[in-house]
Amino acid sequence: MLYPGYINKDYKKNINYKNRGMKLEGLINQTNEYYIEKDIAIIYKKPTPIVVCNVDYKKGLIKEGYYKIPSTLDYNGIYKGKYIDFDAKETMNKTAFPLSNIHDHQLLHMKRIINHGGISFLIIKINSLYYLLDGKIIIDFIENNKRKSIPYEFIKNKGLLIKEGIRPALDYIKVIDDYYFKEEL
Amino acid sequence: MLYPGYINKDYKKNINYKNRGMKLEGLINQTNEYYIEKDIAIIYKKPTPIVVCNVDYKKGLIKEGYYKIPSTLDYNGIYKGKYIDFDAKETMNKTAFPLSNIHDHQLLHMKRIINHGGISFLIIKINSLYYLLDGKIIIDFIENNKRKSIPYEFIKNKGLLIKEGIRPALDYIKVIDDYYFKEEL
Numbered sequence: 001m002l003y004p005g006y007i008n009k010d011y012k013k014n015i016n017y018k019n020r021g022m023k024l025e026g027l028i029n030q031t032n033e034y035y036i037e038k039d040i041a042i043i044y045k046k047p048t049p050i051v052v053c054n055v056d057y058k059k060g061l062i063k064e065g066y067y068k069i070p071s072t073l074d075y076n077g078i079y080k081g082k083y084i085d086f087d088a089k090e091t092m093n094k095t096a097f098p099l100s101n102i103h104d105h106q107l108l109h110m111k112r113i114i115n116h117g118g119i120s121f122l123i124i125k126i127n128s129l130y131y132l133l134d135g136k137i138i139i140d141f142i143e144n145n146k147r148k149s150i151p152y153e154f155i156k157n158k159g160l161l162i163k164e165g166i167r168p169a170l171d172y173i174k175v176i177d178d179y180y181f182k183e184e185l
Numbered sequence: 186m187l188y189p190g191y192i193n194k195d196y197k198k199n200i201n202y203k204n205r206g207m208k209l210e211g212l213i214n215q216t217n218e219y220y221i222e223k224d225i226a227i228i229y230k231k232p233t234p235i236v237v238c239n240v241d242y243k244k245g246l247i248k249e250g251y252y253k254i255p256s257t258l259d260y261n262g263i264y265k266g267k268y269i270d271f272d273a274k275e276t277m278n279k280t281a282f283p284l285s286n287i288h289d290h291q292l293l294h295m296k297r298i299i300n301h302g303g304i305s306f307l308i309i310k311i312n313s314l315y316y317l318l319d320g321k322i323i324i325d326f327i328e329n330n331k332r333k334s335i336p337y338e339f340i341k342n343k344g345l346l347i348k349e350g351i352r353p354a355l356d357y358i359k360v361i362d363d364y365y366f367k368e369e370l
Contacts, residue, residue, distance in 0.1 A: 042297045044257055049232035050247060062235060062250035072229055076261060078268040081302030085263075112227045117266030 024088045024125045028075065031168040041173055043077030043084055046070070071105045073120070079173060080181060083118035085110070090125040096149035097124055099142065107142065110135040119180050123162065123172060126152055131159030132175045209273045209310045213260065216353035226358055228262030228269055231255070256290045258305070264358060265366060268303035270295070275310040281334035282309055284327065292327065295320040304365050308347065308357060311337060316344030317360045 028045070035041040054064035073087035089101045102122075113120040113135070120135035133150075137158050141150055160175040213230070220226040239249035258272035274286045287307075298305040298320070305320035318335075322343050326335055345360040 036297070039297070039300070042294075042301055042303075047232040047234035047253075047255075050235050050237075050250070052235075052250075060251060062247065062252070065235070065237075065247035065250055066245060067247070068232075070232075078270075078298060078301045078303045081268070083263040083266070083268040109227075112221070112224070113263060115224070116227055116263045118227075118263045 024090050024123070024130075025074075027164075027169040028088050028123065028172075031170045031172065032075070032077075034168040035173060041077060041079035041084070043075055043079065045075050046072070069103060071103075072109045073106060079119075079176065082180070083113070083116075084176075085113045085118055085120045086122060088123045088125070093149070094127055094152065096151045097126055097155060098149045100148070102138070102142075107139065111139055114139075119176065123170070124155060124159065126155060130162040130164065130170055130172075131155050132162055132172055132179070133159040134179065209275050209308070209315075210259075212349075212354040213273050213308065213357075216355045216357065217260070217262075219353040220358060226262060226264035226269070228260055228264065230260050231257070254288060256288075257294045258291060264304075264361065267365070268298070268301075269361075270298045270303055270305045271307060273308045273310070278334070279312055279337065281336045282311055282340060283334045285333070287323070287327075292324065296324055299324075304361070308355070309340060309344065311340060315347040315349065315355055315357075316340050317347055317357055317364070318344040319364065 025045070032041075032043045032045070035043060049068040049070055050062075050065045051068055052062050052065045055062050073085050075087065076083070076085040078084065087102075087106065089097070091097050091101065110120045122133050122135070122138060124131050124133055133155060138150075141147075141154070160179055162170050162172050162175050165171055210230070217226075217228045217230070220228060234253040234255055235247075235250045236253055237247050237250045240247050258270050260272065261268070261270040263269065272287075272291065274282070276282050276286065295305045307318050307320070307323060309316050309318055318340060323335075326332075326339070345364055347355050347357050347360050350356055
């Protein structure tokens with residue numbers, strides 16, 4: 001299926017079709033590029049880890065490789081002197097976010113980052129909406145629940161809604177400001 | 186060529202052959218694992234960026250891919266609440282470190298990180314010794330010099346010698362403590 005907003009070159013002008021068809025990862029990458037360009041925050045997506053098994057060095061060609069499960073979160077960087085570390089997760093489930101989306105070592109990584117004074121969270125796309133859910137809240141939920149998913153109601157209540165825009169596409173820094181840097185505002 | 190220290194299973198006990206044959210990247214990865222295990226710092230090497238052109242999805246096999254030049258530095262993470270971002274570079278040149286080892290966008294990245302309150306540096310292996318050279322010093326050198334390399338004497342004077350050890354193999358955090366967290370000691 002093709003999305004009109006995606007193939008139309010003037011989609012930026014066309015607010016009705018903005019970002020439609022763009023995956024969450026694309027929205028965040030575009031947002032990070034905007035932050036770097038405007039010197040707001042320096043946050044990058046880490047490359048996908050690949051085990052390379054066979055390379056043709058003459059051609060610089062990788063002939064055999066496999067995707068590896070990442071042991072950290074996908075995005076990290078710096079904002080206002082603070083270490084930022086997060087991941088983006090999408091679910092088609094309308095009532096809850098399945099915890100199978102978070103690997104054990106990713107949860108451990110979040111804990112470590114928070115313990116060392118960093119900011120860690122997930123950006124969750126659910127019901128076509130984007131929420132920032134703080135890492136401490138996620139860890140607390142998992143450690144004190146036997147549920148295998150986080151109910152949508154919980155995310156709505158405890159998460160922070162990130163509004164979709166044009167530039168940046170997903171201004172999550174605005175939400176970080178409100179939540180993590182409140183005292184400084 | 187095989188290095189006795191590398192193939193000998195008991196090499197950890199054998200101080201004379203310690204780490205011999207291990208590449209700089211291996212030493213730093215081993216050191217980072219130690220830091221994570223001991224909960225000292227949470228620093229990882231970013232995966233090497235690869236452009237994947239052809240995948241056999243059934244087998245999960247990457248059949249065609251190419252290495253990309255990274256636009257950031259290889260290692261980043263958090264230590265004592267501070268954002269840390271660095272790269273490791275080796276040179277066989279005995280008198281100077283060629284600046285061709287640092288890509289333009291890597292230099293720009295270092296500048297941005299420092300401007301945002303992060304700690305950025307290079308670990309340089311030269312003459313079989315390991316030095317931590319602060320990003321500000323590197324940027325200042327490049328901007329105020331027409332030289333195409335940093336003389337070894339300069340690195341010896343301005344850099345911080347990292348001693349090789351067993352565990353961790355390259356205790357660069359000790360040097361970071363002395364240099365960046367002096368007032369806290």
